[in-house]
Amino acid sequence: MASFVTITYILTLIVSNFATSIISKSDAPKYEPNWESLDSRPLPSWYDEAKVGIFIHWGVFSVPSFGSEWFWSLWKDQKNEKYIDFMKNNYPEHFTYQEFAKDFTAEFFDAKEWADIFVKSGAKYVVLTSKHHGDTLCGLLNTHIAGIRKTLGHIEILLIIPEMKELVETYKPDILWSDGEWEATASYWNSTEFLAWLYNDSPVGEYVIVNDRWGRDTLCRHGDFFTCNDRYNPGILQSHKWENAMTIDIASWGFRREAKLADYYTPLDLISQIASTVSCGGNILINVGPTKEGTISPILEERLLQIGEWLSINGEAIYGTTPWTAQNDTLTWGVWYTSKGSAVYAIVLHWTWYANTLPLSSVMGLFDDRNTKVTMLGNEDDGNLEWFLSDAVYIKFPDKSTVKSEWAWVLKIESNSADNDV
Numbered sequence: 001m002a003s004f005v006t007i008t009y010i011l012t013l014i015v016s017n018f019a020t021s022i023i024s025k026s027d028a029p030k031y032e033p034n035w036e037s038l039d040s041r042p043l044p045s046w047y048d049e050a051k052v053g054i055f056i057h058w059g060v061f062s063v064p065s066f067g068s069e070w071f072w073s074l075w076k077d078q079k080n081e082k083y084i085d086f087m088k089n090n091y092p093e094h095f096t097y098q099e100f101a102k103d104f105t106a107e108f109f110d111a112k113e114w115a116d117i118f119v120k121s122g123a124k125y126v127v128l129t130s131k132h133h134g135d136t137l138c139g140l141l142n143t144h145i146a147g148i149r150k151t152l153g154h155i156e157i158l159l160i161i162p163e164m165k166e167l168v169e170t171y172k173p174d175i176l177w178s179d180g181e182w183e184a185t186a187s188y189w190n191s192t193e194f195l196a197w198l199y200n201d202s203p204v205g206e207y208v209i210v211n212d213r214w215g216r217d218t219l220c221r222h223g224d225f226f227t228c229n230d231r232y233n234p235g236i237l238q239s240h241k242w243e244n245a246m247t248i249d250i251a252s253w254g255f256r257r258e259a260k261l262a263d264y265y266t267p268l269d270l271i272s273q274i275a276s277t278v279s280c281g282g283n284i285l286i287n288v289g290p291t292k293e294g295t296i297s298p299i300l301e302e303r304l305l306q307i308g309e310w311l312s313i314n315g316e317a318i319y320g321t322t323p324w325t326a327q328n329d330t331l332t333w334g335v336w337y338t339s340k341g342s343a344v345y346a347i348v349l350h351w352t353w354y355a356n357t358l359p360l361s362s363v364m365g366l367f368d369d370r371n372t373k374v375t376m377l378g379n380e381d382d383g384n385l386e387w388f389l390s391d392a393v394y395i396k397f398p399d400k401s402t403v404k405s406e407w408a409w410v411l412k413i414e415s416n417s418a419d420n421d422v
Contacts, residue, residue, distance in 0.1 A: 028200075028205070028206065029041075030200050031195075031196050031199045031200055032196060033192040033193045033195070033196040034192055035192065035218075035221075035222045037196075038192060038195050038196065038199065038222065039222055041199055041224070043209070043224055043225070043241050044206070044207045044208070044209060044224075046174070046207060047125075047175075047209045047224070047225065047241070047283065048241060048283070049124075049319060049320045050124035050125055050283065050319070051124065051274075051278050051283050051284065051318050051319055051320075051321075052121075052122055052123050052124055052274065052283070052284055052286070052307075052311070052318065052319075053123055053124065053125040053126060053127060053243075053283060053284070053285045053286070054118050054121065054123040054125075054126045054127070054285070054286055054287075054288065054304070055126075055127050055129070055245060055247075055253075055285045055286060055287035055288070056126065056127065056128045056129060056287070056288060056289075056290065057069050057129045057253040057254045057287060057288075057289045058128070058129065058254070058255075058289065058290045059104070059129070059254070060097070060100050060101050060104050061100075061254050062104065062254055062255050062289065062290065062291060062292040063100040063101075063103045063104050063292045064086070064100060065254065065255045065256055065257045065291065065292065066083070066086055066256060066257060066258060067082060067083060067086070067252070067256065067258075068251070068252045068253075068254065068256075069252060069253045069254030069289070071083065071097075071254075072097045075087060075097070076097065103292060104292050105292060105293060105294075106292070106293060106294035107293055107294065108293045108294045108295045109290075109293075109294025109295075110294070114290075114296065117296060117301055117304055117305070118304070120304070120305055120308045121286075121304035121305065121307050121308040121311075122307060122308040122310075122311030122312065122315060123286070123304075124319070125174065125175065127175060127177045127285060129179075129253075160189065161190055161193070161194050164176075164194060165194075165197065165202070168198065168202050168203070168204060168208075169202070169203060172203050172204050173204065173208065174204065174207060174208060174209065175208065175209045175210070175211075176198070176208065176209075176210045176211075177210075177211050177213075178210065178211060178213045178214055179213050180213070181212075181213035181214060181215055181216055181218060181219050182216050183216070184215060184216065185215045185216055185217050186214045186215025186216075186217055186218050186222075187215070188215065189214065189215055191214035191215055191218070195210060195214070198210070209224045209225065210223050210224050210225075211223050211224070211225055211226070211227050211243065212225070212226045212227055212228070213227065224241065225240075225241040225242055225243050225283065226238075226240055226241070226242040226243070227242070227243050227245055228242065230245060230246070231244065231245070231246045231247070232244055232245070233246070233273065233276060233277055233280075233282070234280060235276060235280065235327075236280055236327065237280050237281055237323050237327055238280060238281050238282065241281065241282075241283075242281065242282045242283075243282055243283045243284070243285055244273065244277040244282050244283070244284045244285065245285040245287065246273060246284065246285070246286065246287065247286075247287040247289075248264055248265055248270065248286060248287065248288060248300055248303050248304075249263055249264055249287075249289065249300075250263050250264065250265060251263055252289065253287050253289060254289040255289035255290060255291050255292075255297065256289070261299070264299055264300075264303065265303070267303065267306040267307065267310070267406075267407050268349065268407045268408065270286065270303060270306075270307055271307065271310055271349070271407050271408045272334075272349055272408075274307070274318065275318075275336040275347040275349065275408065276327075276328075276336050278318050278321060278336075278338055279323060279324075279327045279328065279336040279337055279338055279347070280323065280327050281322075281323045286304075286307070288300045288304065306407075309406070310405060310406070310407060310408065313377055313378040313404050313405045313410075314347070314377050314378065314405060314408070314409075314410045316340070316345070316377055316410075316412070317338050317345035317347055317377065317410045317412070318338065320340060321338040321339060321340045321345065322338070322339055322340065323337075323338065323339070324337040324338060324339040324344055326362040326363075328362075329346070329360050329361060329362045329363075330361050330362055331359055331360060331361035331362075331392055332358065332359055332360060332361075333350070334348065334349035334350040335347065335348050335349070335358075335360065336349075337362065337363075342414060342415065342416075343412055343413065343414050344363060344366060344412075344413045344415070345377075345410050345411065345412055345413070346360065346363065346410065346411040346413065347408060347409075347410050348408060348409045348410070348411065349408045351397070351400060351409065356396060356397040356398070356399070356400070357394050357395065357396050357397065358394070358395045358397060358411075359392040359393070359394050360392055360393050360394075360395065361392045361393075363393060363413060364389065364392060364393050366413055366415040367387065367389055367393045367415070369415060369416045371416055372387075372413065372414065372415045372416070373412075373413075373414045373415075374387055374395055374411055374412070374413050374414075375411070375412050375414075376397070376398065376403065376409055376410065376411055376412075377405070377409075377410040377411075377412055378403065378404030378405050378410075379398060379402065379403055379404055382398055382402070385397065385398070385411070395411060397409075
């Protein structure tokens with residue numbers, strides 16, 4: 001993913017009805033520049049409620065658009081033969097990486113078009129990689145709608161804190177997504193001093209969120225949410241808020257011209273990632289790599305719209321939910337649980353059961369009361385689904401030709417039993 005001291009800032013895309021939790025500055029606690037104090041800060045509620053975000057990797061590496069966003073490093077530092085051959089076969093002998101910049105034209109870039117795609121995807125926030133391998137994005141997203149902001153960031157240690165402060169004060173982001181933590185320790189980057197200022201004195205202190213990449217000693221240990229590693233999805237409930245930053249293109253964070261259809265996750269793959277991530281207490285940050293011309297390729301746009309179509313039907317089981325007492329079902333593979341109030345949601349990834357009947361074991365305790373109701377999101381008008389108890393609870397699905405959701409299906413279980421939240 002992003003290299004060196006890449007600091008990725010948020011394009012706040014507030015497209016939900018979630019309200020940011022605001023605390024009066026006069027009443028807000030003051031945080032000291034040490035991890036014990038900084039880690040005591042409560043997580044602003046908007047982030048946990050949002051669940052789904054979009055990541056954007058876009059830069060000069062989008063010009064060769066070959067192999068990986070690590071193009072420069074793989075070509076020049078690692079002397080990777082594939083990249084050397086690509087340059088030898090397609091560019092003059094002494095061509096430099098910097099010369100790609102003149103072709104980073106973005107002539108078809110349209111901030112409103114991007115925003116429309118992201119809104120339709122169901123995402124509630126957007127993170128732009130603002131600098132990668134020495135390439136800075138700035139000025140491109142200044143004209144915006146729906147709260148989308150342009151952003152940039154990254155300089156060396158002598159200037160990094162003043163520049164980050166300037167960016168925060170100018171653009172007022174909701175998230176600071178830092179990267180390149182392996183380069184040095186947090187004390188080298190003065191990370192705790194900066195974060196204390198961010199929480200205490202910046203204009204976004206009440207609601208800003210930061211990740212865990214503030215030094216090689218902070219990953220998966222400190223920060224409002226943990227990323228731990230790229231494509232992190234532990235599959236079990238975590239005690240600290242976390243985020244699964246992953247890509248639609250299986251192999252790259254940037255756009256690749258040589259990618260094949262099989263290199264892209266299917267809609268079901270992506271919905272499975274959303275379901276398992278949210279069930280285990282995480283947010284998901286789904287990456288797209290735009291082209292050098294400033295467009296989002298049709299395959300990526302299609303995947304985002306397919307996710308959005310699914311969320312428009314089943315988002316009740318995702319947004320604003322909390323983990324349930326069980327994350328997945330012990331009997332049936334491909335079922336993930338979330339909860340909200342007295343409702344438990346079973347996100348069912350596969351329609352492969354005998355006679356349209358789904359057996360579930362983890363929720364049997366919710367069916368002691370014959371008044372327990374089960375409906376399928378999107379098909380509520382069809383009424384309650386039939387169920388019966390045996391060695392498991394067996395739930396009768398409707399005819400598949402009548403269901404609204406195409407790739408995965410959500411059962412809403414409403415019971416008079418005890419509180420279902422963790």
